[in-house]
Amino acid sequence: MSARAIFRPVLIAAVLCATSACGSAAKKSRVGDTVLTASSASGFQLRPYGEKALPNGLKILYVEDNSLPYVSFSLLLKTGSSSDPAAFPGLSLLVAETLDKGAAKRSALDVADDLGRIGADFSASVTADASTVTGSSLSMHADRLLSIFSEAVMEPTFSEAEIARARRQILAAIQRRVDNADALADTAWADHLFGNHPYARPPLGTSRSVQSVKRKNVIQHYLRHYRPNNAILAVTGKLSPELVAKVERTFSAWDAREIPAVRYPAFPKIDKIQIRLVDNPALVQAQIRLGHKGIKRQNDDFIALRVANTILGGAFASRLMDRVRKELGLTYGISSGFDARLDFGPFEISTFTKNESAGQAIAEILKVVETFRKGGATDEEVKRAKGYLKGVFPTAIETAEKFAYNLLMLRLYGIPDSYLTNYLRDLDRVSTSDVNRVIQQYIDPANMKALVYSSSKAVLPQLQPLGIVEVKKAADFQ
Amino acid sequence: MSFISKTRPVAALAAAVSTVVSLAVVVLAVAAGGPPARAQGKPAAGSGAAPGGDISSQIRFPVEKYALPNGLVVILTEDHSAPIVSYQTWFRVGSKDEEPGYTGIAHLFEHMMFKGAKRYTGEQFDTVLQANGATNNAFTSYDYTGYYENLPSSKLELVIDIESDRMENLQVTDANLRSERDVVKEERRYRVDNNPHGMLNEVLYGAAFRVHPYRWPVIGYMADLDNINLAKSVEFYRQFYAPNNAIIVVSGDFKSAEAKRLIEKYYGKIPRQEIKRRARPAEPPVHSPRAQFVSKDVQNTTFAISYHTPKAGTDESYALDLLANIMGRGASSRLHKRLVYKDQIASGVRSYNHAKQDSGLFTFVVSLKPGADFNRAQRAVYGEIWRPRNRPVTEAELEMAKNQTMKDYVDGLKTVQGRAEALAINETLLGDHTRLFSDLDRYNSVTAEQVRAVAQKYLAPEKSVLAVLRPGRAGARETQPGDNR
Incomplete structure (x- = not known):
């Protein structure tokens, strides 16, 4: 959640394994009583995987990989920061952060030592739509990892002292975010773009919410959302029948409960160019975000939009990169993307430039997008973007863990796995006119919001000619 | 921090923080093709037993190394489990080879390597790779500069053509240098001037080293970036970008015989050059805090x-x-x-x-x-x-x-x-x-x-x-x- 790559992969890519070696592995095999099957279509085969549902509703995915001696558990909960209560943004993260700070009979230090002793890694993360808890170790320690991992997920202690500790850690992180220009800009951007929509809520929370949250809120949130019928577990690596049996036995003890549905309000309307400037006099470089409403992940134009975005700013050779970096030297990195979510996610363009050129950069970006919308993409660009997306597809599912991650995301968003098997075929079918239709439909440079995190003194006069500017202080996001 | 890349941070590269050079490293157990041999036996879980003697044998994978007559070192490792290849070209040159007053030239030059050569112009470089489904990037550190492409198996010859072209025929122009210098200055603002951790790292290295070139930042000082001119850039290229100063590693889904033939075809005629390195003074020990x-x-x-x-x-x-x-x-x-x-x-x-x-x-x-x-x-x-x-x-x-x-x-x-x-x-x-x-x-x-x-x-x-x-x-x-x- 800290720094992000300048190129942010926006859409979930898929994966495959196409060669003869893979073909032989693709014959059916089993782990426990689950058959691993390799799906195939369009001339390539996915790595074999199996799926099982326990009576309590937990879905388990198995992706076997014997190439290296490791095992990894990844538990996805269909609850993210957008499910945080309005009064307690940050609650999902506080819960996730505290899972391994004492569970069952182990204290927080016991968990750290027991994981450390076997060289295991444990982490938890929260996005707008989901929380993910991951544990991995060498396969010879799989049993011990499973015990610790399952206790953290099913029997966390949530002691008063550990919640207080986590609260202080998160408060420090919120305050320090002011110095991480990228991260603060992302936070302020979500707030500006989404207004009262839950996607505006910062996963870290706010100082006020984190200070006021009580142990009972933590426990209540946990009990409400950490349920087998709200979760998918991916088990990856060297899978022995004993391990599989133990996984299923262990997680069968988890009790199901009805999960409250999330309702999303309408996306706030955007009128012309609405700029918010967040002032930090210490900054020498301006962080810039621009964009508007994007798409839901369930959208038939998903792949065509992906092609369109690759041409605009989704890869190194793109319109935005060509103009803003290569021709003008205004930035080191610029990218665009549709972050497709359960509800409408953002369409955003992200870059940074020295304070003196902040206004120029925004004006140039808007020009590039206007030209793109007016003139559309060329056949040559479409062909190139498709070649690129086709070529990077195998890398996105190269490892068993990356493949499992894709399967988890597809389940989160209710997309069938045939997305992966049909991906290359569907990509091939995208025409230039499809691309130009989606550009018209989903990209609108006349009505956008912009966020600038910089020194107000240095950039405000440059921004005023571009649209209505509202100024806030960095401290407003602490 | 010590790694500077063309388009995005490469913090994950363990090399940046590791030690023996390899902490980040890896290995596969099997020869090309099928799944690796199963681990033998069951290791004693935990308790006292020396951890992982068994692991060491499970992470081995076959590698072939050879050199062309012009000194180019080539390392090949086949693995056919996914239809992709990683093609890496590393030069033994980094910020430690720079001279005072021109700090940052190794990294700025890394950017220039994307600006076009003889068979592929700067514009073609990215568009051709992109159209063929390859991703690419580069990084510069204190001791080395690396370039890589990740590509579909079928595009190996294309990438070898492109990489050998820029090793031999790079075209450096003043206009390119000027626009890329601006890009790098933005990169410096992003990584150092606007970034407390980057700044601390710069201060630390400046304090820890007083005579050795490790004392200056890989990305260089702002004033020095302005100092670097066309002549200096061309000189830097001639000095360090030669086959006998490079290592190529090919990993993934390819046939070694074919890779060898192509590497000989495209790199074989690039002449060896004398690499004249500046003497680097040894850093005296720290005697007082x-x-x-x-x-x-x-x-x-x-x-x-x-x-x-x-x-x-x-x-x-x-x-x-x-x-x-x-x-x-x-x-x-x-x-x-x-x-x-x-x-x-x-x-x-x-x-x-x-x-x-x-x-x-x-x-x-x-x-x-x-x-x-x-x-x-x-x-x-x-x-x-x-x-x-x-x-x-x-x-x-x-x-x-x-x-x-x-x-x-x-x-x-x-x-x-x-x-x-x-x-x-x-x-x-x-x-x-x-x-x-x-x-x-x-x-x-x-x-x-x-x-x-x-x-x-x-x-x-x-x-x-x-x-x-x-x-x-x-x-x-x-x-x-x-x-x-």
């Missing part, structure tokens, strides 16, 4: 404490890596428990031994919580640094460090790119890619007494270098001699 304080408009104090250690690949590096792990890797480490968990004065802490070609630096980095007392934190860290020098670490701690090291190795070897990088960094820094395969056994043979011995030898109070970035009026910089504990 150093401290550098910088004030900036930031929310909290961040500080680093460093000690000089041996260069990459020495026997002592293994013990130093394990010591770094015990002191500051993750929630089970000593410093985390003390500063983050118990005292709750730090948001994060880590330690690592970054062994470079000419020397190493063992570093503790502590991010304090806003308002936390720096002097208290400093005392706590020096107290923790003192302990392993006096009393050996426990067997449980040592086993933990070895297990974590093995885990990091395995994680690093999962992708074709990870395997290629692991081989490349060992070959570039140590001239021996096979170090990758012997490292785990060497880690496993380290004893608690050896860890105590390196702590005693290198982490001595009088040899410490302290760098502090603290909240205050921006711009103030002061050096404080004398005792800083």
Whole structure:
């Protein structure tokens, strides 16, 4: 959640394994009583995987990989920061952060030592739509990892002292975010773009919410959302029948409960160019975000939009990169993307430039997008973007863990796995006119919001000619 | 921090922080084709048994190395489990080869390598690779500069054509240099001037090194970037971009015979050049503690404490890596428990031994919580640094460090790119890619007494270098001699 790559992969890519070696592995095999099957279509085969549902509703995915001696558990909960209560943004993260700070009979230090002793890694993360808890170790320690991992997920202690500790850690992180220009800009951007929509809520929370949250809120949130019928577990690596049996036995003890549905309000309307400037006099470089409403992940134009975005700013050779970096030297990195979510996610363009050129950069970006919308993409660009997306597809599912991650995301968003098997075929079918239709439909440079995190003194006069500017202080996001 | 890349941060490259050069490394067990041989037997889980002798054998994979008559070193490792190839070209040149007044030229030049050669113009370079489904990037460090493409198996010849073209025929123009210089200056603002951690790193290296070129930042100083002209760039290219100064690693789904034929075809005629390196003065040992304080408009104090250690690949590096792990890797480490968990004065802490070609630096980095007392934190860290020098670490701690090291190795070897990088960094820094395969056994043979011995030898109070970035009026910089504990 800290720094992000300048190129942010926006859409979930898929994966495959196409060669003869893979073909032989693709014959059916089993782990426990689950058959691993390799799906195939369009001339390539996915790595074999199996799926099982326990009576309590937990879905388990198995992706076997014997190439290296490791095992990894990844538990996805269909609850993210957008499910945080309005009064307690940050609650999902506080819960996730505290899972391994004492569970069952182990204290927080016991968990750290027991994981450390076997060289295991444990982490938890929260996005707008989901929380993910991951544990991995060498396969010879799989049993011990499973015990610790399952206790953290099913029997966390949530002691008063550990919640207080986590609260202080998160408060420090919120305050320090002011110095991480990228991260603060992302936070302020979500707030500006989404207004009262839950996607505006910062996963870290706010100082006020984190200070006021009580142990009972933590426990209540946990009990409400950490349920087998709200979760998918991916088990990856060297899978022995004993391990599989133990996984299923262990997680069968988890009790199901009805999960409250999330309702999303309408996306706030955007009128012309609405700029918010967040002032930090210490900054020498301006962080810039621009964009508007994007798409839901369930959208038939998903792949065509992906092609369109690759041409605009989704890869190194793109319109935005060509103009803003290569021709003008205004930035080191610029990218665009549709972050497709359960509800409408953002369409955003992200870059940074020295304070003196902040206004120029925004004006140039808007020009590039206007030209793109007016003139559309060329056949040559479409062909190139498709070649690129086709070529990077195998890398996105190269490892068993990356493949499992894709399967988890597809389940989160209710997309069938045939997305992966049909991906290359569907990509091939995208025409230039499809691309130009989606550009018209989903990209609108006349009505956008912009966020600038910089020194107000240095950039405000440059921004005023571009649209209505509202100024806030960095401290407003602490 | 020490890695600077063309388009995006490559922080994940373990090389940036690792030590023996390979912590990040990886390996696959099998020959090309089918799944790797199964691990033999069941390792005794836990308890006392030397961790992972078994792992060492499970991470081996076949590698072939040879050289062309012009000196180009080639390393091939086939793995057909996914239809992709990682193609890496590493040059033995980094910021340590720069001259004062022109710092940052190695990295700026890395950017120039994307601006076009004879068969492929700058515009074609990215569009052709993109149309063919390849991703590419590059990175520059103190000791080396690397370029890579990840590509569909069927595009190997195209990438070899493009890479050999820019090794031999790069066209450097003034216009390109000017626009790319602006890009790099934005990169510097992003990584250093607008970034407390980048700034602390710059201050630390400036304090730890006084004569060796490691004293300046890989990205260079702003004023020096303005200094670099066309003639200097061309000279830099002629000086260092030659086949006998390069290593190519090909990893993934290809046939070795075919790769060899293509590499001979495209690189065979590129002439060898004499590589004239500037003499690099040896850094004299630190005899009395150093401290550098910088004030900036930031929310909290961040500080680093460093000690000089041996260069990459020495026997002592293994013990130093394990010591770094015990002191500051993750929630089970000593410093985390003390500063983050118990005292709750730090948001994060880590330690690592970054062994470079000419020397190493063992570093503790502590991010304090806003308002936390720096002097208290400093005392706590020096107290923790003192302990392993006096009393050996426990067997449980040592086993933990070895297990974590093995885990990091395995994680690093999962992708074709990870395997290629692991081989490349060992070959570039140590001239021996096979170090990758012997490292785990060497880690496993380290004893608690050896860890105590390196702590005693290198982490001595009088040899410490302290760098502090603290909240205050921006711009103030002061050096404080004398005792800083």
